[in-house]
Amino acid sequence: MNDLSPPSLSRGCRDEPILKQRGQHEVFCGLTGIIWLHRKMQDAFFLVIGSRTCAHLLQSAAGVMIFAEPRFGTAILEETDLAGLADAQTELDRVATELLARRPDIKQLFLVGSCPSEVIKLDLARAAERLTEKHAPSVRVLNFSGSGIETTFTQGEDACLASMVPVLAKTDARQLMLVGALPDVVEEQAVSLLNQMGIDGVKVLPAPRADEDLGVGSGTVFALTQPFLGDTHAALERRGARHLSAPFPFGEEGTTAWLRAIADEFGIDAETFDRVTAAPRARARKAIAQASEALRDKSVFFFPDSQLEIPLARFLTRECGMNAIEVAAPFIHKGIVGPDLDMLAQGPTLAEGQDVDLQLERCRDARPDLTVCGLGLANPLEAEGLATKWAIELVFTPVHFYEQAGDLAGLFSRPMRRAEMLKLDPASSREINLGGAGAGPRGLPA
Ligand code: SF4
Numbered sequence: 001m002n003d004l005s006p007p008s009l010s011r012g013c014r015d016e017p018i019l020k021q022r023g024q025h026e027v028f029c030g031l032t033g034i035i036w037l038h039r040k041m042q043d044a045f046f047l048v049i050g051s052r053t054c055a056h057l058l059q060s061a062a063g064v065m066i067f068a069e070p071r072f073g074t075a076i077l078e079e080t081d082l083a084g085l086a087d088a089q090t091e092l093d094r095v096a097t098e099l100l101a102r103r104p105d106i107k108q109l110f111l112v113g114s115c116p117s118e119v120i121k122l123d124l125a126r127a128a129e130r131l132t133e134k135h136a137p138s139v140r141v142l143n144f145s146g147s148g149i150e151t152t153f154t155q156g157e158d159a160c161l162a163s164m165v166p167v168l169a170k171t172d173a174r175q176l177m178l179v180g181a182l183p184d185v186v187e188e189q190a191v192s193l194l195n196q197m198g199i200d201g202v203k204v205l206p207a208p209r210a211d212e213d214l215g216v217g218s219g220t221v222f223a224l225t226q227p228f229l230g231d232t233h234a235a236l237e238r239r240g241a242r243h244l245s246a247p248f249p250f251g252e253e254g255t256t257a258w259l260r261a262i263a264d265e266f267g268i269d270a271e272t273f274d275r276v277t278a279a280p281r282a283r284a285r286k287a288i289a290q291a292s293e294a295l296r297d298k299s300v301f302f303f304p305d306s307q308l309e310i311p312l313a314r315f316l317t318r319e320c321g322m323n324a325i326e327v328a329a330p331f332i333h334k335g336i337v338g339p340d341l342d343m344l345a346q347g348p349t350l351a352e353g354q355d356v357d358l359q360l361e362r363c364r365d366a367r368p369d370l371t372v373c374g375l376g377l378a379n380p381l382e383a384e385g386l387a388t389k390w391a392i393e394l395v396f397t398p399v400h401f402y403e404q405a406g407d408l409a410g411l412f413s414r415p416m417r418r419a420e421m422l423k424l425d426p427a428s429s430r431e432i433n434l435g436g437a438g439a440g441p442r443g444l445p446a
Pocket of ligand 1: 031053054113148149
């Protein structure tokens with residue numbers, strides 16, 4: 001069995017100084033989260049109150065034309081709304097009421113704020129209350145902001161889940177809640193492992209349907225599956241639930257430590273734990289070993305984007321043999337990523353927030369073998385000969401738990417291999433830039 005005990009604090013990063021710079025930053029807005037959330041919540045509709053830009057972002061982030069009845073849309077604010085010449089609240093009520101009359105399958109309606117709706121200070125909380133009164137009990141109307149000026153793209157999911165917590169039923173039942181929107185197949189793997197240990201009745205937030213029996217209270221313990229859920233974490237604690245602090249379930253080590261935190265809480269003995277996890281752990285180790293060959297002794301530099309940076313740096317350094325030069329995250333919430341920081345060896349610069357020009361200078365000076373960054377930085381850095389990985393792909397791809405651990409390592413090793421191929425055969429770059437041999441799912445670079 002691997003030694004999962006965190007290194008002593010003198011070796012871990014929890015108390016290391018954090019570089020905090022504020023300046024221009026390169027981020028996607030929180031509306032992006034609607035793309036994966038609408039698939040997860042099957043009776044929800046996300047109505048963005050925004051501009052044509054917001055509508056275009058959603059359309060292009062979805063990557064497809066919508067042929068079936070979509071479960072997200074944009075109520076476009078026109079110039080008259082923005083100039084305060086029309087009553088936007090009345091117009092919003094009309095649009096929402098027409099939508100709900102046409103779509104009786106919608107049981108949860110999320111009014112999603114954007115930069116334009118915030119600029120005109122459209123009170124979506126009041127609108128949600130008013131519409132809930134009108135349409136209850138068949139529809140629950142909630143609101144959150146996906147506005148992107150000061151946020152990162154994963155904050156949309158956090159804001160959405162946090163908006164759901166206050167309306168969850170109260171229960172004092174002893175229960176485990178997994179928090180975070182995972183692909184169904186990944187979620188089923190996690191729940192199955194927990195069931196095999198004897199932990200039953202596992203609840204999941206977000207639930208697939210509004211009428212799911214999901215409550216919260218002092219008997220609830222919750223495990224986050226994503227490190228970007230700070231507001232949801234706080235909202236659950238306000239409802240009396242207790243957080244099970246653990247490294248995040250990326251890679252074999254992270255998954256084992258995450259499962260062990262839950263198993264310890266529920267008094268699962270070591271023999272049962274080992275019996276349930278031994279085979280998938282062995283598969284994960286083997287898959288990581290194969291997929292990480294190209295990563296050994298290579299350097300990695302993280303720009304702040306997805307908020308997955310710290311757990312991923314822990315995985316890449318400890319399980320894939322990489323050296324981290326800089327690990328930057330939009331926010332560092334030690335109550336959430338503290339256990340991952342404990343396991344991340346000292347050495348890399350830890351940074352919170354961003355002044356993108358200064359950070360680009362550090363990256364160019366360091367010439368890392370792999371740079372993990374947002375879409376806006378990837379192409380310019382590739383043009384300078386640096387191999388990059390788009391951070392957003394880590395959220396769109398199943399990467400959690402044992403069976404995906406090899407795929408997670410593979411996501412990082414593919415751009416390294418591609419960079420090696422380009423050094424050998426620069427002519428192939430044209431094909432790759434066109435989304436050819438190097439393209440990953442949905443035209444994303446591999
Ligand atoms: S950044 Fe603001 S205006 Fe642009 S798409 Fe996002 S919410 Fe809309």
